[in-house]
Amino acid sequence: MKKIIFILSTIVFGITLNSCNSDSASKNYPYNVRMTDAPGPYDAVNIDLQTVEVTGTNEETVTLNTTAGIYNLLDFSNGLSTLIATSTLTDSNVGQIRLVLGSNNTVVVGGVSYPLSTPSAEQSGLKLLVNQTLQADIQNEILIDFDANSSVIQTGNGTYKLKPVLRTIVTAISGNINGSITPIGITAIVTATSTTNVVYSSNVNEFGQFQISGLPPGTYTFTVTPLLPTLPVTKLNVVVLVGATTSLGIIPLL
Helix, strand or coil, X not given: CHHHHHHHHHHHHHHHHHHHHHXXXXXXXXXXXXXXXXXXXCCEEEEEEEEEEEEECCCCEEECEECCEEEEHHHCECCCXXXXXXXXXXXXXXXXXEEEECCCCEEEECCEEEEEECHHHHHCCEEEEEEEECCCCCCEEEEEEEEHHHHXXXXXXXXXXXXXXXXXXXXXXXXXXXXXXXXXXXXXXXXXXXXXXXXXXXXXXXXXXXXXXXXXXXEEEEEEEECCCCXXXXXXXXXXXXXXXXXXXXXXXX
């Protein structure tokens, strides 16, 4: 009798264990990768996106369904973004994202187009450490902030190199600051400095608008720094909330 009970218990335990494993293995994690940019002093910064890959904590690399093509980074600034890749993952963690670029990258300055050298991006890709935990059966998303202003370097007369400055933003756990300056047409940098002295920056575009995205919730000191002789303007105690955009309205520069 004891032997029969033991066998039945073993069968029940095995069925329960297999059921748990099956439930765990059947979980899906829909995943989107979007791209945005901070404005820069160029007519266009065109990158030749080929593929987007993610690597999970299990070291397995998955190539996402990528919308390959030429993207002008300056089309996606001040809160605008574009979907570049999507897939459904089976790993609940994303450790790394890799962008692979082709050779048709250019920067347009003063109406003239110049080749943009990107040797590392063509061979090993642009690698970003993420360490993002996903939730099952809902749309997970990450935003790649591609700072064109800091990423394009002039190496000589008419020669340019792409040295990418990238930042990943988990939009579900961050907020934004936006606004505009007057008069329009002044070149200026905007910065948000946290209480722990972490600085986030962007640029004012040709219409006087700005947005700093992907800020952890908290209180910031916000500064607009235009070119001299125009003086900087600082706003204290700017509060950023998760999933919200804090608008500073129109900031006059003297």
